[in-house]
Amino acid sequence: MTSIAGLPRVEHLPYDIARIRRDFPILKREVASGAQLVYLDNAATSQRPVQVLAEITRFYRDHNANIHRGVHTLSVEATELYEQARAKVARFIGASDPREIIFTRNTTEAINLVAHSWARKFLKAGDEVVVSEIEHHSNIVPWQMLRDERGIVLKYIPMLPDGTLDLDAVQSIITERTRLVAITAMSNALGTIVPLDVIVARAKAVGALVLVDGAQSVPHMPVDVQALDVDFLAFSGHKMLAPFGIGVLWGRMALLESMDPFMGGGDMILTVSMEQSTWADVPAKFEAGTPNVGDAVALGAAVDYLSALGMDEVRRHEREITDYALRRLADVPGVSIFGVPDAEHRGGVVSFELEGVHPHDIGQVLDTKGVAIRTGHHCAQPVMLALNVPATARASFYIYNTTAEVDALASGLEEVGRFFGVRK
Amino acid sequence: MAESGLLEDLYREIILDHYRQPRNRNATIEPTCSADGANPLCGDQVRVDVALVDGVIEAISFSGQGCSISQASASMMTEYVKGRTVAEALQGVDAFQQMMLTGEAPDLEGFDDIASLVGVAKFAARVKCASLGWKTLAQALAEGGGTVTTDDGSR
Numbered sequence: 001m002t003s004i005a006g007l008p009r010v011e012h013l014p015y016d017i018a019r020i021r022r023d024f025p026i027l028k029r030e031v032a033s034g035a036q037l038v039y040l041d042n043a044a045t046s047q048r049p050v051q052v053l054a055e056i057t058r059f060y061r062d063h064n065a066n067i068h069r070g071v072h073t074l075s076v077e078a079t080e081l082y083e084q085a086r087a088k089v090a091r092f093i094g095a096s097d098p099r100e101i102i103f104t105r106n107t108t109e110a111i112n113l114v115a116h117s118w119a120r121k122f123l124k125a126g127d128e129v130v131v132s133e134i135e136h137h138s139n140i141v142p143w144q145m146l147r148d149e150r151g152i153v154l155k156y157i158p159m160l161p162d163g164t165l166d167l168d169a170v171q172s173i174i175t176e177r178t179r180l181v182a183i184t185a186m187s188n189a190l191g192t193i194v195p196l197d198v199i200v201a202r203a204k205a206v207g208a209l210v211l212v213d214g215a216q217s218v219p220h221m222p223v224d225v226q227a228l229d230v231d232f233l234a235f236s237g238h239k240m241l242a243p244f245g246i247g248v249l250w251g252r253m254a255l256l257e258s259m260d261p262f263m264g265g266g267d268m269i270l271t272v273s274m275e276q277s278t279w280a281d282v283p284a285k286f287e288a289g290t291p292n293v294g295d296a297v298a299l300g301a302a303v304d305y306l307s308a309l310g311m312d313e314v315r316r317h318e319r320e321i322t323d324y325a326l327r328r329l330a331d332v333p334g335v336s337i338f339g340v341p342d343a344e345h346r347g348g349v350v351s352f353e354l355e356g357v358h359p360h361d362i363g364q365v366l367d368t369k370g371v372a373i374r375t376g377h378h379c380a381q382p383v384m385l386a387l388n389v390p391a392t393a394r395a396s397f398y399i400y401n402t403t404a405e406v407d408a409l410a411s412g413l414e415e416v417g418r419f420f421g422v423r424k
Numbered sequence: 425m426a427e428s429g430l431l432e433d434l435y436r437e438i439i440l441d442h443y444r445q446p447r448n449r450n451a452t453i454e455p456t457c458s459a460d461g462a463n464p465l466c467g468d469q470v471r472v473d474v475a476l477v478d479g480v481i482e483a484i485s486f487s488g489q490g491c492s493i494s495q496a497s498a499s500m501m502t503e504y505v506k507g508r509t510v511a512e513a514l515q516g517v518d519a520f521q522q523m524m525l526t527g528e529a530p531d532l533e534g535f536d537d538i539a540s541l542v543g544v545a546k547f548a549a550r551v552k553c554a555s556l557g558w559k560t561l562a563q564a565l566a567e568g569g570g571t572v573t574t575d576d577g578s579r
């Protein structure tokens with residue numbers, strides 16, 4: 001197993017937006033109408049830099065073999081690269097031990113792993129799981145399934161009209177019967193940054209564990225699991241420059257050791273007889289079958305890319321763009337913005353509506369301008385319900401977006417308004 | 425938006441007209457059959473109420489919310505089927521679905537406005553929006569009414 005101390009150092013690079021954009025050739029392409037792409041759907045998935053694409057190719061071209069199996073050179077190299085990626089991810093989120101990193105397909109699978117291997121083993125009827133009203137469906141549905149199957153009680157921390165959580169309610173909703181608080185660090189629908197310290201303090205006070213859905217935080221801001229003092233962290237590679245199909249569950253070692261396996265099969269066993277099997281150690285216990293080696297290695301390259309920029313710098317850049325977008329869009333006739341008014345407490349996500357125009361139509365017209373945004377319920381229907389809208393339009397930013405792209409969005413929206421006859 | 429022929433293809437003036445001034449929307453009728461339709465992925469919703477007398481659609485009303493395409497299409501649908509028999513209305517539904525599949529407008533009496541929706545066929549993501557009102561009508565006319573969804577699970 002590769003240690004974190006044994007990893008090569010990552011050279012810091014200055015935040016040069018022109019150089020960053022050159023690393024993403026897709027940003028130069030045109031859409032169907034001939035307009036140049038303005039990619040503002042990063043909360044759904046990010047683009048991938050040439051460094052990550054090259055890493056995928058290099059793995060399959062030079063090192064491809066199955067891992068943990070052979071004595072031959074390629075298998076040894078592939079195993080080393082896979083384990084090195086694990087150590088890189090551990091370093092990236094401040095985990096002390098690479099074995100605490102379990103590779104999954106995505107955030108959804110990581111959360112389901114906890115529901116299956118921890119909650120099904122340790123929770124009984126009447127135990128409480130607390131989530132919030134601003135969760136993505138992937139941090140609601142697994143707990144509803146568990147509720148229906150096991151009779152646990154599922155409770156929600158409500159959202160206030162400004163998109164923040166009702167922190168006063170936290171004290172009464174998280175009780176002595178609460179065993180787990182599963183909470184997003186940042187809302188994908190509204191961009192709300194959740195004050196995890198308040199939630200963690202209350203959870204610790206009642207002896208509950210905390211699972212953080214980091215799908216929108218790990219790609220966009222510094223995340224340190226020790227400083228957060230949480231128990232599980234789930235996130236997806238595809239939202240942070242890595243390929244689809246690779247995600248991460250981080251958990252505390254003692255917890256992971258106490259848990260049951262996720263799936264049964266090869267790689268997760270120590271011994272198998274006809275009668276029974278014994279489990280392999282963490283993390284192999286949770287990684288049954290041949291894993292997604294190539295994409296895990298590419299995730300290692302992605303975290304190297306982000307580390308070279310520095311996550312503080314990533315956050316600073318996104319805060320600037322978001323601050324600009326909040327001011328610029330507020331000037332567009334008919335636009336109202338949902339959620340927290342300032343970029344300080346909001347990630348790079350701006351959800352909005354344009355009076356008299358359905359989000360679908362906004363997205364369609366913007367597409368002819370090359371501007372790619374997301375429209376719909378963003379897999380967060382409880383948020384839509386609380387806002388009393390069927391859907392919103394959402395622009396979301398990343399390391400390569402510029403204020404000129406925000407201008408393209410704003411002037412596109414002005415045109416949408418004129419097209420559908422929105423009055424000033 | 426003169427420079428963008430693509431958009432004009434999708435949003436013909438007659439479509440925007442039906443969107444801004446929907447026909448038979450929230451009309452007060454005494455329905456004999458009804459159905460609700462939804463497009464869960466984008467949040468479009470349509471309800472269709474029909475008053476049938478001797479196999480003829482005497483009155484029809486739609487309500488709901490959604491994008492211009494879904495609402496305009498539902499509005500045109502109500503205009504088309506009003507006064508027609510159930511069999512004729514269902515023929516219209518078939519003709520509409522066919523138009524979404526082939527991208528060619530049918531040669532059907534009374535279909536002129538509706539044919540302006542032919543451009544939608546080029547926008548795969550919007551076909552579900554345009555079809556919602558028609559599918560919901562078919563559901564209302566089928567025995568029992570009920571609920572339809574245009575989400576067949578495919579993305």
Ligand SMILES: Cc1ncc(COP(=O)(O)O)c(C=O)c1O
Nearest residue numbers: 106107108136138188215216236
């Ligand atoms: C906050 C949040 N949680 C969970 C997910 C689910 O991620 P995935 O689809 O990669 O499992 C997303 C993705 O949209 C998200 O934004």
